[in-house]
Amino acid sequence: MRLRNPFGRKTKEFPSHLWTQCPSCGEMLFNKQLERNHRVCQKCGHHFKLGALERIELLADPKSFSETDAAIVSSDPLGFVDSKPYPERIAAAQAKSGHKDAVLTGDAQISGVPVVLAVMDFEFMGGSMGSVVGEKLTRAAERAYADRKPLVIVSASGGARMQEGTIALMQLAKTVAAIARLDEAAIPFISVLTDPTTGGVLASFASLGDIVLAEPGALIGFSGARVTSETIGEKLPKGFQRSEFLLEHGFVDQVVPRTQLKERIAFFLNSFRIAGQDLRWSL
Amino acid sequence: MRLRNPFGRKTKEFPSHLWTQCPSCGEMLFNKQLERNHRVCQKCGHHFKLGALERIELLADPKSFSETDAAIVSSDPLGFVDSKPYPERIAAAQAKSGHKDAVLTGDAQISGVPVVLAVMDFEFMGGSMGSVVGEKLTRAAERAYADRKPLVIVSASGGARMQEGTIALMQLAKTVAAIARLDEAAIPFISVLTDPTTGGVLASFASLGDIVLAEPGALIGFSGARVTSETIGEKLPKGFQRSEFLLEHGFVDQVVPRTQLKERIAFFLNSFRIAGQDLRWSL
Amino acid sequence: MLDRIVGSRRATEGNGHLAVEAGLITDATQLAAGRPTPWQTVQTARNIARPHALDIIGRVFEHFQELHGDRAFRDDPAIVGGIAELEGRPVIVVGQQKGSSTEENIVRNFGMPYPEGYRKAMRLYRLAQKFHLPVVTLVDTPGAYPGPEAEERGQAEAIASSIQLMTRLAVPIVVVVLGEGGSGGALALGVGDVVLALENATYSVISPEGCAAILWRSASEAERAAVAMKLAGPDLLETGVADALIREPAGGAHTDHEATAAAIKSALIPQLDRLSRVPVADLLSLRYERFRSFGMFVEPDGSTAPMPAQPWWRRILKNPLEKGGL
């Protein structure tokens, strides 16, 4: 993508540890200010990817997040080696991201409502779902079920983790099975789709929220745009597989700017009191 | 429609009380033979409309049909008068069709399976649904519910009966409410769509069969083709709103030739034994 | 020979679940003298300045959050729906949405839903049922869209399924007809425990123009058709299609959106209060009887025929609510 430099200055004047250029409007953004603005461009509203810790800080009430299942780490079920062995990839991703795998789960409060919160991190091997992500999300759903607390999952994922082969595929069924029990028990599940949410994650739990919210401009789809484009041998329309495209096609309840996300989730959580906990109607 | 006379003879050689010309292939068909063939053109398979009595003869085992609610007749709730008063229209339709209104209902057996059977007759005011049709169909569904017998409805209707105003519209909700209780009780309902099934009948019970069958080439749709055509200001594609069109668009399970209809219905009735009546699986 | 006429519903004989309040009109005699003609009412109901669903939702409810999409094909702008609060209590509200300008009407398809609109509505009804939220629907449509794509995507199936779902939905449903109640496309949002209509709303099996074109073979007979079809407020009370009318401001709802919304809000609150205390089994059984009893016909010597279900307003006497004095 050709980037426009609005000030006509050379980019070396903006060292990358201090400044980030907005890929949408080209504005040079001071990193500290960008972080303060939850990584949303002040000029055009472009939503940068957000790490799991920053996401938890955004959504959970201060100091309310208590991580669970933090110790689980990947094994190497298939002895998978591509250009390097899978365990080396894991180790590199752990070093880079500071997380043990691509999801953090825990108990939290959102505007005072106790929830089970799970947040994926795209930095860890593209947010791919293997055994660890599948197990942690399943335990999160099972804890929500056992404790009768709403579940909130924020997705950011390229899909299933190829290095775990068919066992990665089975994580779709595993997580969905746990969500299905929440559904039967009428325990609220709010799914938040962020940039990007694709492949096996979208084709499993992420599509099944009682409420499905998306951040503006997030890439959301089943097939990679490259695959789709090759399939039809032509270019895809502008906005294809973006949040607004999914809204128009009926798969997303609302596109919510990041700054409003917490209060919006809280509103829905308050609307969906769990049966027996709500005295507002006599139903 | 321009009709082709395949023999080049003048039509006066085919007096209409003895012969009928097929609107599809133009063949001159000897009426007696046409009746014997259940009003299906021997040459091209065109399905002529079939009266309610002939339909019952086609579907019900010999002498198994026992009519119910035969005495109900229309009143004139609105005092409706267009070019002539509604009661006069009713009287004329009764004289013409030999039926009291546009549906016959009763108990019957189909290949030995006891069912409640309802058959509409297009000859009676275009098979339109007013209070009598609504009441008889609702009682039929309620009897199926009470006796735990499958319900089979053969539709042929232009829609709701305008002369009964909003009360005619309410027959959609009334019949559907009765069907909904069958659905909850898992009592099979087979809906057969014949030429034509449109408007309020298609927008209510007729679309809600566990199995929806259609006769070949039947006109089936929500809006009259004239309305639809005027809406878009252009001609409609060939085959629009025909059985095969609905099959392709996913609203009909099968298009079944009239001669196979009875055995096909019997197969589905046998597959859907009512819970507690089936010892084939231990489910 | 003709021994009984069955099934006519009349508001004067009873209103089932209706919570009768001072503001509601349950009898045509309560209406002001000098009523507009049915044809005038048709024009008023269609007035582009009349408050439409979002105008009402914004004034009657707090914190409306629209929910989009049918989860299968498209978000239909001709139907809006979402979660809102009515005096602090959450409800699901769904309505047909007309525009108040030509541009808006193009976006909203003049309030004529596609099948995916009804499927969105069904999704929201199921959400309401799952989380035990009452449903309020706002009816205002010339009818379901009659175009070829709507036929392809199953307009009839969508309407039928929506009616079916509403007949068995295990939460209270209050229907308010705001303007035009046009045929099956209106009824698809119109099955409830209580059906209210604004004073100048209409509810009809077909448009007067359509009726005239078919029966008189001339659309110019629409005015006569409007009279014959009994589609206006007093007729709706008479036939029981509406349980009660909500009084509009003197000049009509289009002259004062605020007052109209206030009247609707005053009407809704006691209905939902009452309905929320009815056990679900009773709710469904009475909802069944409400629609079951529509129909006027004659049954000569019905002694050999099975007795029809009792009209719903007789059943109401057995309603435990009546005894408890809730």
Added chain:
Amino acid sequence: MLDRIVGSRRATEGNGHLAVEAGLITDATQLAAGRPTPWQTVQTARNIARPHALDIIGRVFEHFQELHGDRAFRDDPAIVGGIAELEGRPVIVVGQQKGSSTEENIVRNFGMPYPEGYRKAMRLYRLAQKFHLPVVTLVDTPGAYPGPEAEERGQAEAIASSIQLMTRLAVPIVVVVLGEGGSGGALALGVGDVVLALENATYSVISPEGCAAILWRSASEAERAAVAMKLAGPDLLETGVADALIREPAGGAHTDHEATAAAIKSALIPQLDRLSRVPVADLLSLRYERFRSFGMFVEPDGSTAPMPAQPWWRRILKNPLEKGGL
């Protein structure tokens, strides 16, 4: 420090609901020596002459009556389904359908379903549940269709919903992987109480070509990827993805459709016999555990973490079926 490895499913440790019969292969040691390589298996699984869903349905079941359509958009020819009888007992059967010629493959979209195909399947699953009929699914797809219309109509939503429905469907489900088990598009038909696979079937998270293109940046490494991904029969037994393999004729299923169908029929009958006697609550609970237990990971000192659910083959000991000797 690393005190346990949880969740690996191995056929050798137990098969849950599986009714083990002489014809079934439950352990890789039962396979003939000189197995084809994984890449050869991929080719066999894709062989155009291999029996596809309708070839199998016609030979295994009697009186198959296909049911069409999703009741919302379209009848997808890439998924077939309907009612048939298995030795006189009705079942619902649903499968992905490939063509056996280029022309047929164009009609069947090479067995790649659109969302409406999965929605048709869901309609049939619900029909099965309503009338207490067991479900048999036949998996054979390169994957769900990845074109833009499929994205527009919600390919991901359809797969997710189909998986969800199958996890809670209150009737027995037996899955048979006939050929290619391609990714989420296969899994959408693949959630059952017993999962069988033909000896030369594959089941993978992505095609070997796709995997190679991403991880090796070269599709020509597909053969290596096929080995690494462990997608062939013995691997599926090892990981528990399949409970058992169904033996193919010596030359492969494509050499003898009759014998292949006969082997499938012999395998299906005891499975459905057994499953039809399991109480629904046990069925659902064991189905949950079957999929719950997939996953291989390490949990250092899990003592403070909640215990994971027991692997399903331990729960089976509590299965009342085992005691009653049904």
